[in-house]
Amino acid sequence: MQAPSEPSPQPVPPQVVPEQVTPDIAVECRAVTKAFGQGESKTLALRGVDFQARLGEMTFLVGESGSGKTTLISIIAGLLDATEGEIHVLGQNMAALSNTNQVRFRRKNLGFVFQQFNLLPALTAAENVAVPLLAAGMARPAAVARATELLGSVGLAHRAAHVPSQLSGGQQQRVALARAVIHEPRLIVCDEPTSALDGATGRTVMELLAAVAVRPDRAVIVVTHDSRIFSFAQAIAHMADGNVTHTERRTP
């Protein structure tokens, strides 16, 4: 009798290992310093910051005015250059990218919400929100339709055709937030996203951020003074005098 033939070994698919500093780390800053000005007017805004934000989490940056929060988040977002130190974003050492590739990397992977909303004054709310989709090559009608739908989820369906000057500060903030999340970036950085909002609207905005952004391969970093939204954070990094002094982990 013939022995049953051995099943032929299946080829082992190659392992795709994402390029990460550490698998669950979205952002890592090592010994980051930032000096503004020179000579007598020199200000050391960051004094050797070590900071991590994990994938799948919302990390808050808190601390007194002038402690360096906006400077740190701007460096992470690539809007400012560090004076010294290393910044890894989504596994990528930013210093290893050319300027052009940094811009491409940011356009694809990052969403921003800053204190100044930076909306384009001549465009309607829906057109402003559609900008990242248009930049990624989506056809205009589809991009504006998706933007209008997203504005509906932040309670602004009725304002989609208004230009920014016809919107209140809080409404502009929500338009800026919708624009930051519409292309589903892997990292969203926000500077005081709820500062112009009442408590209920602030919560709606944070729920939208959490729904869009807190997934296993994504992360959100929020600079805030607003203790009403601290419950949304999985980690709170405390800054003082140009340093991250400690990071508090929050259990749900």
Ligand SMILES: Nc1ncnc2c1ncn2[C@@H]1O[C@H](COP(=O)(O)OP(=O)(O)OP(=O)(O)O)[C@@H](O)[C@H]1O
């Ligand atoms: N462009 C700049 N030129 C000179 N100094 C600056 C500049 N930007 C920030 N600084 C200084 O760097 C330090 C940190 O500022 P930063 O805006 O990062 O603080 P912050 O914690 O975000 O403050 P706030 O909560 O008030 O927004 C401050 O002393 C500030 O005056």
